[in-house]
Amino acid sequence: GFPRTLGQAKALDEICELDLVISLNIPFETLKDRLSARWVHPASGRVYNMDFNPPHVQGVDDLTGEPLVQREDDKPEAVAARLRKYKDAAKPVIELYKSRGILHSFSGTETNKIWPYVYTLLSSKIPPVLSDEEN
Numbered sequence: 001g002f003p004r005t006l007g008q009a010k011a012l013d014e015i016c017e018l019d020l021v022i023s024l025n026i027p028f029e030t031l032k033d034r035l036s037a038r039w040v041h042p043a044s045g046r047v048y049n050m051d052f053n054p055p056h057v058q059g060v061d062d063l064t065g066e067p068l069v070q071r072e073d074d075k076p077e078a079v080a081a082r083l084r085k086y087k088d089a090a091k092p093v094i095e096l097y098k099s100r101g102i103l104h105s106f107s108g109t110e111t112n113k114i115w116p117y118v119y120t121l122l123s124s125k126i127p128p129v130l131s132d133e134e135n
Contacts, residue, residue, distance in 0.1 A: 025107040039068040
């Protein structure tokens with residue numbers, strides 16, 4: 001997500017005025033598991049997720065047959081440390097937007113269950129785009 005720090009939030013304030021901020025709250029263990037399941041093909045940058053988008057053959061790039069690697073910062077212990085650091089840095093950002101009355105939080109682990117609520121919120125804020133025939 002962005003902004004992740006108060007410094008980034010203040011820099012964003014300099015270039016635009018936000019009237020809506022969305023926070024997606026996902027349990028720590030779910031995030032850790034998802035990020036730890038990420039593997040990449042170094043030469044191309046193709047990303048696989050062993051749970052959601054696995055390669056046809058485990059550990060092997062679909063296109064080249066070359067081995068996949070797990071980045072050091074995607075290993076479970078590194079992911080846990082990254083998430084703790086993110087939580088500490090993001091807390092004041094969340095509080096800032098909450099104090100401005102523009103924070104909308106959604107909790108869950110499944111996109112298809114969260115998306116309808118996010119869509120309804122966004123639809124209430126953004127007017128529909130009409131095609132040339134509708135104008």
